[in-house]
Amino acid sequence: MVVPQQGSTYEYTTLLATSYDLTMEYVVIFIPLFPLLLLCCYFLRRKNRLPTNWPLLGMFPAVLKNVHRIHDYFIEVMENSHSTFFFKGPWFTNMYVLATVDPANVNHVMSKNFGNYPKGSKLKEMLDILGDGVANCDSLVWKYHRKIAQSFFHHPKFHEFLVNNTWDKLESGLIPVLDHASKNSIEVDLQDLFQRFTFDTICIIAMDHDPGSLSIDSPFIPSSKALDDVEEVFFSRHAVPSYVWKFKRWLDIGDENKYRKAWKILDNFIYKFIALKRETLSKEKSSMENEDVNNEVSTDLLTLYIKQDENYEGPIDFQSEKFLRDTILNYFLAGRDTTSATLSWFFYLLFKNPPVASKIKKELENITINRGNFKEVSNKLVYFHSALCETLRLYPPVVFEVKSPVEADILPSGHHVNPDMQIIFNMYAMGRMKSIWGDDCYEFKPERWISEQGKIRHEPSYKFLAFNAGPRTCIGKDMAFTQMKIIVITIIQNYVIEVVDEHRVVPSISMIFRMKYGFKVRIRRSR
Numbered sequence: 001m002v003v004p005q006q007g008s009t010y011e012y013t014t015l016l017a018t019s020y021d022l023t024m025e026y027v028v029i030f031i032p033l034f035p036l037l038l039l040c041c042y043f044l045r046r047k048n049r050l051p052t053n054w055p056l057l058g059m060f061p062a063v064l065k066n067v068h069r070i071h072d073y074f075i076e077v078m079e080n081s082h083s084t085f086f087f088k089g090p091w092f093t094n095m096y097v098l099a100t101v102d103p104a105n106v107n108h109v110m111s112k113n114f115g116n117y118p119k120g121s122k123l124k125e126m127l128d129i130l131g132d133g134v135a136n137c138d139s140l141v142w143k144y145h146r147k148i149a150q151s152f153f154h155h156p157k158f159h160e161f162l163v164n165n166t167w168d169k170l171e172s173g174l175i176p177v178l179d180h181a182s183k184n185s186i187e188v189d190l191q192d193l194f195q196r197f198t199f200d201t202i203c204i205i206a207m208d209h210d211p212g213s214l215s216i217d218s219p220f221i222p223s224s225k226a227l228d229d230v231e232e233v234f235f236s237r238h239a240v241p242s243y244v245w246k247f248k249r250w251l252d253i254g255d256e257n258k259y260r261k262a263w264k265i266l267d268n269f270i271y272k273f274i275a276l277k278r279e280t281l282s283k284e285k286s287s288m289e290n291e292d293v294n295n296e297v298s299t300d301l302l303t304l305y306i307k308q309d310e311n312y313e314g315p316i317d318f319q320s321e322k323f324l325r326d327t328i329l330n331y332f333l334a335g336r337d338t339t340s341a342t343l344s345w346f347f348y349l350l351f352k353n354p355p356v357a358s359k360i361k362k363e364l365e366n367i368t369i370n371r372g373n374f375k376e377v378s379n380k381l382v383y384f385h386s387a388l389c390e391t392l393r394l395y396p397p398v399v400f401e402v403k404s405p406v407e408a409d410i411l412p413s414g415h416h417v418n419p420d421m422q423i424i425f426n427m428y429a430m431g432r433m434k435s436i437w438g439d440d441c442y443e444f445k446p447e448r449w450i451s452e453q454g455k456i457r458h459e460p461s462y463k464f465l466a467f468n469a470g471p472r473t474c475i476g477k478d479m480a481f482t483q484m485k486i487i488v489i490t491i492i493q494n495y496v497i498e499v500v501d502e503h504r505v506v507p508s509i510s511m512i513f514r515m516k517y518g519f520k521v522r523i524r525r526s527r
Contacts, residue, residue, distance in 0.1 A: 071429075083433065098417055102429075109423060110462060110469040117479055118403070119402075126234065131323075132327075133330025166487075167200050167371050171208075174197055178494075199211065202336050205331075206301045208303065233262075277306065278306065342395070347488075347497055356387060360387060390444055390449060391444075396465070405417050430463075461473060494526060496525075499519075503519050
């Protein structure tokens with residue numbers, strides 16, 4: 001049960017094509033220094049060598065040489081630097097990054113000294129489209145989001161609400177599409193189907209609106225495509241000096257032009273439904289005044305935010321259209337992509353590891369799950385749950401987390417950090433560190449999550465960072481597992497998935513660790 005490593009000649013070629021645009025962007029930036037770059041790269045022929053800090057160029061030549069395989073190169077650097085490495089960009093770029101996968105450092109930053117490590121102004125500037133949403137804010141605004149989200153996701157009736165909505169979308173969307181593909185022997189992109197599923201469900205949860213993107217005719221949804229474009233630009237902004245993307249934004253060219261257009265599409269989509277929601281709530285105001293939000297789960301997050309105390313005074317107008325728009329957009333990104341990406345890698349790993357697939361099928365034999373008994377039955381599926389955790393370890397949906405210290409500090413590893421630096425945790429690399437997970441860290445091995453007593457083994461969040469750690473631990477963790485289990489159980493019990501021959505499965509160069517070319521499969525009914 002081995003996960004194919006991304007460094008093969010075959011995947012090397014496909015990843016080279018994946019990162020071509022980013023590589024060329026770097027080359028264009030440094031054309032005046034290109035002869036020196038070529039000379040530096042010539043001396044970087046040895047594999048697994050740590051980046052050299054060249055005069056003027058910093059460690060950029062090593063990044064240029066390995067940009068086509070940046071995820072796996074990051075692993076090599078972490079392995080050869082004892083889990084922590086200081087990256088210095090060209091002297092004129094002001095790029096100072098401490099990359100670490102040391103669990104002790106993660107625990108220190110994310111939990112023990114949490115107050116000293118906010119998201120920071122640099123990150124907020126890079127992710128400017130997210131505004132004051134929960135994923136992009138700190139201090140008082142973050143606490144406000146956290147309070148409302150907890151009241152929603154932790155409400156006693158939310159689980160029933162989530163299960164019913166997921167089941168409705170399964171019956172009205174996913175099953176008809178899978179049946180249609182099976183009857184007509186049509187190849188489908190399973191990743192696209194999962195992404196449509198989660199986009200529809202997060203729209204329902206966030207705004208009580210079903211865009212109907214998951215259907216047999218697979219309609220083009222501009223807002224969903226706009227989310228893809230935004231995430232790709234997020235990654236490229238992290239990969240180049242800030243003055244580069246800012247200059248491109250000023251000129252409105254390249255990916256920054258795409259980013260601006262995506263921003264406009266998302267604004268139009270979200271603002272439209274904020275206006276509709278306000279109109280609806282205004283008409284229902286008399287009945288809504290008597291509703292106790294502490295005893296009844298609101299129909300959607302937007303309603304809950306609008307119904308908050310309108311007289312609250314603070315640094316931000318929590319009732320403004322802009323704040324509501326920021327809020328909904330953040331939930332779109334979190335609710336659509338993380339779950340759909342994990343589901344895609346899960347079925348890919350099952351295809352590559354038939355013994356694991358057989359064990360899961362055996363565990364699901366003679367088990368009937370429905371809306372009413374889902375929670376009770378799913379808690380007994382230990383091996384299945386372990387396989388999902390193992391997928392998240394090997395293919396975490398969010399590639400990295402960025403923090404910036406407010407004050408100078410010393411990490412447990414002994415490294416000094418200051419406010420001029422950014423600290424990056426790479427979750428993909430963390431899941432493939434022998435020092436953390438053992439010599440078999442590249443294997444797809446659900447058994448590592450099962451205790452001697454046959455129960456789910458708990459791994460600390462600073463070691464298993466798929467759902468973040470500390471105060472910012474993902475509130476939607478249970479929601480994600482619930483949706484994934486309902487979808488996977490339905491597919492495994494009713495269909496056979498076969499990956500299309502020669503289909504290329506490689507990761508995209510994006511903040512979300514999805515498959516660049518989708519996941520082309522054939523579907524057939526198993527009974």
